[in-house]
Amino acid sequence: MHDRGRGHERRPVTQHVVVRWKAGLPRGRDEPWFLMTDLERPARRISEPYARRMSIEELFRDAKTRRNGFALRAVRLKKADRIDRLLPIVTLAYILLVGHVRLARRTWTPGRWCSNNRPNECSDFTIGPALLDQARFKPAAALAAIRKATEEVGEEWG
Numbered sequence: 001m002h003d004r005g006r007g008h009e010r011r012p013v014t015q016h017v018v019v020r021w022k023a024g025l026p027r028g029r030d031e032p033w034f035l036m037t038d039l040e041r042p043a044r045r046i047s048e049p050y051a052r053r054m055s056i057e058e059l060f061r062d063a064k065t066r067r068n069g070f071a072l073r074a075v076r077l078k079k080a081d082r083i084d085r086l087l088p089i090v091t092l093a094y095i096l097l098v099g100h101v102r103l104a105r106r107t108w109t110p111g112r113w114c115s116n117n118r119p120n121e122c123s124d125f126t127i128g129p130a131l132l133d134q135a136r137f138k139p140a141a142a143l144a145a146i147r148k149a150t151e152e153v154g155e156e157w158g
Contacts, residue, residue, distance in 0.1 A: 015036055020032060020046075070093075103141060
């Protein structure tokens with residue numbers, strides 16, 4: 001592969017193919033990832049940002065869909081000021097829901113909200129509504145759980 005620089009000269013670019021196949025994933029999700037990169041790092045280090053991105057994609061899916069989310073696509077607000085008022089409420093609701101799930105994950109096994117006991121089978125947004133009738137964590141405890149989770153991953157975010 002060649003890269004054309006500013007002067008249109010050709011410089012070779014070394015590419016690496018990273019293949020990562022994570023063990024223990026449920027059927028249907030146990031496929032390898034094939035990634036191209038010019039970085040010389042271990043496969044795990046290359047693939048971890050992609051795993052993080054997938055969790056962010058789940059967040060957007062959860063926010064959009066009616067089946068397992070807030071269904072924000074169905075909101076019929078047209079004026080920016082009304083949407084501006086809705087978003088902080090939705091954000092706070094999501095933060096409390098995720099904090100609620102963090103506490104639940106520490107308290108119970110996944111069989112409480114899932115048909116099996118494999119961790120990380122469901123997104124936080126899927127688990128949260130399933131547990132609202134079963135668990136009554138205080139909002140302050142949910143916020144503390146979010147703060148702790150943020151501190152744990154904060155160093156990785158640069």
